[in-house]
Amino acid sequence: MTVSPAWEVQEEAGATRWFHVRLAFPDGAGVEALAVVAEGCVSIEDVRAEPALSLDDLSVLADWIEGPLFEACGMDAEDVDEDGEDDPAEGERTTGRRARPAxxxxxxxxxxxxxxxxxxxxxxxxxxxxxxxxxxxxxxxxxxxxxxxxxxxxxxxxxxxxxxx
Known part of the structure; x- marks a missing residue:
């Protein structure tokens, strides 16, 4: 997996960063994504995969790239729990690694x-x-x-x- 910065926009309170993410698998399959990191939130803007990803694979794509993205952003280990999951507050869903309010x-x-x-x-x-x-x-x-x-x-x-x- 490779993560490379695409561009960054500085704002008063911080920065929004875009990253190119490329995953290559031994069987020749590959995934390219454009991910955004802003205010501690990771979003995926664009995904291209060959062959196409199943819905199950697409739903765990953020899990695959989250660690390398955090490293590229310079986030410390204490920003994420020992098990790699955020602490969900009451009323938040807990599917996946990043809990978000429903x-x-x-x-x-x-x-x-x-x-x-x-x-x-x-x-x-x-x-x-x-x-x-x-x-x-x-x-x-x-x-x-x-x-x-x-x-x-x-x-x-x-x-x-x-x-x-």
């Missing part, structure tokens, strides 16, 4: 997406990245959730519509 579906989820988005805007940070970290979803899925929150009326329209009278 994200509600439907109107409640859209409302929470809008709250995360607005809070990030007020703090002057990237609202899409804030939604990604809060939900644990990819950038594409997070943008879809933001659009659904806009359609539900929880966020203002992205572009003002012009009248064509």
């Amino acid at each position: 994200w509600p579906r439907g109107i409640e989820g859209r409302w929470q997406v809008a709250q995360e988005y607005r809070a990030a805007q007020e703090e002057g940070v990237d609202p899409v990245l804030a939604v990604m970290c809060a939900t644990g979803h990819s950038r594409r899925k997070s943008l879809r959730l933001i659009a659904q929150a806009r359609d539900a009326g929880f966020l203002t329209p992205r572009h003002a519509r012009r009248r064509t009278d």
